[in-house]
Structures are given as structure tokens and as C-alpha cells.
Amino acid sequence: MLDIAFLDASTLGEGIDFEPILKLGQVRMFASTSREQRLQHIGGAEVVITNKVVIDKEIMDACPNLRLICVAGTGMDNIDLVYAEQKGVKVKNAVGYSTHSVAQTTFALLLELYMRVSVFNHYVHSGAYSAGNLYTCTQYPFCELAGKTLGIIGMGNIGKQVAKIATAFGMKVCYYSTSGKNTSCEHEYERLELDDLLTRVDVLSVHAPRNPQTYNLIGEKELRRMKKTAVVLNTGRGGIVNERELADVLDEGIIAGAGIDVFEKEPFDAEHPFMLMQHPERLVLTPHIAWSSFEARTCLVGKIAENICNNI
Structure with missing residues (x-):
């Protein structure tokens, strides 16, 4: 046996x-x-x-x-x-x-950053809605995904599923191949070099494996090239986005927000830079659950x- x-x-x-x-x-x-x-x-x-x-x-x-x-x-x-x-x-x-599970979690993070559903939920449950005199709440503006540009790092199975969902939302999609060899999607989506992609996108989503080529691929220098309104998502692998530099950039307001599910050390320490941020509302964190539906x-x-x- x-x-x-x-x-x-x-x-x-x-x-x-x-x-x-x-x-x-x-x-x-x-x-x-x-x-x-x-x-x-x-x-x-x-x-x-x-x-x-x-x-x-x-x-x-x-x-x-x-x-x-x-x-x-x-x-x-x-x-x-x-x-x-x-x-x-x-x-x-x-x-x-886990293709569908990770793609779904990617958009859960993105929608929380764009829609701030948890903020509105708290607004109602706290009694603020009942105490007000308006039928709605306009003090927390949100934006639509339609018309925004999504840049994907790593166009494998998960990246392709994320691109498909993004297209359904009316987003434009472009991608960067970390190996330089993935040309399979060029007929559907624009393939760009990393520097060009960073300056163009409203949303950057990481779906690449971690290896010597991708370790710390996205750090302060790369984040400063992005739009002030941009957000970064990582449901791929910890260590591809430099966590300390991301925390600093978010606190400075260089980019608008980030949604992170994976970390270089899991679980991370209580004194991790993400736990010491001055503006934690700009960062949505989940404990490496994207794979686990x-x-x-x-x-x-x-x-x-x-x-x-x-x-x-």
C-alpha cells in the first residue's frame, strides 16, 4: 500500500x-x-x-x-x-x-477601494443614516471602474481571468510580461514595457510568480511613476511589491490606495510597516485568502x- x-x-x-x-x-x-x-x-x-x-x-x-x-x-x-x-x-x-477564487478576490479588493462599501455599511449600522435627513449619503464619493485602465503584471491563467472580468466592467486592459516571452494575449490586450504601463494605468494588479526577476519589482521608484489616483493590487505573491516602500508611498499620498492579500513573510510581525501607517484607510488587507474559496x-x-x- x-x-x-x-x-x-x-x-x-x-x-x-x-x-x-x-x-x-x-x-x-x-x-x-x-x-x-x-x-x-x-x-x-x-x-x-x-x-x-x-x-x-x-x-x-x-x-x-x-x-x-x-x-x-x-x-x-x-x-x-x-x-x-x-x-x-x-x-x-x-x-x-484557484483561478476564479483569486480573480474574485482581486475584484473584491478593488471594489472596496473604489466603492468603500465597508464605510457605507458602518455609516448605516452606526445610526448615522437614521439620524440624518437625506435619503442617501454623498460624503464618501466613489468612482466607476468603467473607462479606467487596468494594468496586469503576469498574464497567466489568473491574469487572463482578471482581464476578462475587467473588460466586463468596461475597463481597458494592458499587461506586462515579466518573462518577456508572453505574447499570447497581444491580439486582445496591449502589451507594454513596465515603465509605460505604470504611467498609464489607473489600477495595477500583480499576478506573477515570485522569482529573482520579480522580487521587489514594484518599489518606491515604480510607484512614484503612477498616477496620484492609482491603486495597486497584489493577489499574486508576497515580495513582488516592496511592502515598506508601499506603506511610505501610501502615507505620502503618492498613490490613492492598495489592496494586498499576500506578504513576503506570512503571517507578518505586529510591527510590520502596514500596521504602523498614518493612513491605514488607504490600504485594504486580507490574510492570504484569495486562493481559498x-x-x-x-x-x-x-x-x-x-x-x-x-x-x-
């Missing part, structure tokens, strides 16, 4: 049916695995499933039965891919499971099971 160890199953949350994985062998499910517990939890497993637990040279050398590492997500930053290839250990991630997590379990079946 296939020996499978899931090292951090709690990262997939509650209410998810793991049966597609459980039926594939003897599955040992661990809610979490510390660095010190890795060898103990993996044991003689042939298949390891990990979301964020690091699998490096030390672990691969100490686990001779290991044949397949299944990443419970898309990013593989926690795996020593070069050494895995040298050892003949297959590494498979899950692709495409119920449907996306259910699909993820199925993708992991498929990867095991297809590679063992």
Missing part, C-alpha cells in the same frame, strides 16, 4: 473532503509539521504532500523512499527543485485550481490526487 504523508493538512482549512487522497493508500495526515518534525512525520513515505513545509536537500537525503513531492498549491518556493531533479524525486504542483480547496484536493495517480 502506498505510504503518503500530508505534512500540513490544516492549511487547506475545514469542511473539505480528503477522500480522493485517502483512498490512494495509507495516508498519515498531520495538521502541521515543524522543521524539527519533518523527518519523523515523513518516515518511510513514498509520497509527501506539503503546502508550506520546506523539503530541502537534507530531507531528501534522509528519506530514501521518497519518490514524489506533491505541492498543495501553485508556488514551489519551499522545494529544492534542482536537488529533487538530481535525486530523481518528482515534484508536482497544482495548477489552475471552498470550490478552490475542493478542486485542490482533486488535483493532488491526480498528481499522485499520474506520477506513481
Whole structure:
């Protein structure tokens, strides 16, 4: 029977049916695995499933039965891919499971920045609406998405879905390819170099992987090139937008706002620059939830099971 160890199953949350994985062998499910517990939890497993637990040279050398590492997500930053290839250990991630979830969260952040729904909700619940003499509230102006320009960094599956939704809102879409190789969308959307894109867009949305080319891609210099009314969204990967410099630029009013779901360190410290801002109302934060709709997590379990079946 296939020996499978899931090292951090709690990262997939509650209410998810793991049966597609459980039926594939003897599955040992661990809610979490510390660095010190890795060898103990993996044991003689042939298949390891990990979301964020690091699998490096030390672990691969100490686990001779290991044949397949299944990443419970898309990013593989926690795996020593070069050494895995040298050892003949297959590494498979899950692709495409969260496209709709991330795109939806991207627009949830954008609409909060543009519409300020939470502010109006508080206005009504606080009693201010009942105490007033107007049928409406005009003290918090908002803008329409229609006619605005959205610039996408990273036109993969998620970037394309975001572009599709933006078009439905009446937005204009352009994009920047971080690899310089993605020309597949040029017939639909204008492809620009980063400097040109930054000066043109009303909304900048990041959907690229984090790698040496994208790390700190958007910092103070880039943000200062943008319109004063522009907003920045990152539901891609932490570390692509420099967080300290973004906080400073927002406090200065260089750009209008930002919506961030992913962070360089997760969770970040209580003294993080985002928590010390003078104008926190310009920043909408969510705790890396864009990937995690119920449907996306259910699909993820199925993708992991498929990867095991297809590679063992």
C-alpha cells in the first residue's frame, strides 16, 4: 500500500473532503509539521504532500523512499527543485485550481477601494443614516471602474481571468510580461514595457510568480511613476511589491490606495510597516485568502490526487 504523508493538512482549512487522497493508500495526515518534525512525520513515505513545509536537500537525503513531492498549491518556493531533479524525486504542483477564487478576490479588493462599501455599511449600522435627513449619503464619493485602465503584471491563467472580468466592467486592459516571452494575449490586450504601463494605468494588479526577476519589482521608484489616483493590487505573491516602500508611498499620498492579500513573510510581525501607517484607510488587507474559496480547496484536493495517480 502506498505510504503518503500530508505534512500540513490544516492549511487547506475545514469542511473539505480528503477522500480522493485517502483512498490512494495509507495516508498519515498531520495538521502541521515543524522543521524539527519533518523527518519523523515523513518516515518511510513514498509520497509527501506539503503546502508550506520546506523539503530541502537534507530531507531528501534522509528519506530514501521518497519518490514524489506533491505541492498543495501553485508556488514551489519551499522545494529544492534542482536537488529533487538530481535525486530523481518528482515534484508536482497544482495548477489552475484557484483561478476564479483569486480573480474574485482581486475584484473584491478593488471594489472596496473604489466603492468603500465597508464605510457605507458602518455609516448605516452606526445610526448615522437614521439620524440624518437625506435619503442617501454623498460624503464618501466613489468612482466607476468603467473607462479606467487596468494594468496586469503576469498574464497567466489568473491574469487572463482578471482581464476578462475587467473588460466586463468596461475597463481597458494592458499587461506586462515579466518573462518577456508572453505574447499570447497581444491580439486582445496591449502589451507594454513596465515603465509605460505604470504611467498609464489607473489600477495595477500583480499576478506573477515570485522569482529573482520579480522580487521587489514594484518599489518606491515604480510607484512614484503612477498616477496620484492609482491603486495597486497584489493577489499574486508576497515580495513582488516592496511592502515598506508601499506603506511610505501610501502615507505620502503618492498613490490613492492598495489592496494586498499576500506578504513576503506570512503571517507578518505586529510591527510590520502596514500596521504602523498614518493612513491605514488607504490600504485594504486580507490574510492570504484569495486562493481559498471552498470550490478552490475542493478542486485542490482533486488535483493532488491526480498528481499522485499520474506520477506513481
